[in-house]
Amino acid sequence: MSWAEIGSEAELRELLGEVMPRAATKERVRLHERDLQWLAASPFCLIATSDDQGNCDVSPKGDPAGFVHVIDDTTIAIPDRPGNRRADGFLNILKNPHVGLIFLIPGRNETLRVNGRARLVREAPFFDEMIVKGHRPQIALVVEIEQIFFHCAKAFMRSSLWKPDTWGDELPSHARLVKEVQKVEASIEQLESYYSEAYTKQLYAT
Secondary structure (H helix, E strand, C coil), X not given: CCCCCCCCHHHHHHHHCXXXXXXXXXXXXXXXXXXXXXXXXXXXXXXXXXXXXXXXXXXXXXXXXXXXXXXXXXXXXEECCCCCXXXXXXXXXXXXXXXXXXXXXXXXXXXEEEEEEXXXXXXXXXXHHHCECCECCCCEEEEEEEEEEEECCHHHHHHCCCCHHHCXXXXXXXXXXXXXXXXXXXXXXXXXXXXXXXXXXXXXXX
């Protein structure tokens, strides 16, 4: 069977129909009081970036709820924490400042979406307000908001994401996944040890 590819906006609109009025008017450019409440309750976000060639990346960021620092009603800052140092998203931002963010709250099916322009900051007075467990970030991602809105709940409802009785556990442990898909010299036992207690101790280690 041959593929039937969509090649134009007109063809796409013929299939999807026009944007629903409520969806077309929900975009804002400044933080509302409810946005601030959402950010204060969110412990997790996804940051989408792309480089100047269009190569894309999505990176998760997580900390205790309220980890996002609000600078003003059009600017937020996200602290960086110790990781694997690949810095894929950061390298993209140095070439292309446009970013897309999705903020989640466990148990809520809606999400808060933010699109804007980002820059990397290595020092600012607000860094002292982003200390967690003694860790003061070396870098903060500062995002100037260009578009913000709440996204509907349908994807989360369809996926039953927050319903534990739908969660499967068929995949092997992360240690075994790493051993199978990467070239590593460490044994399964060493990897299991690293990704358990030792891994937890490194969450805020500098």
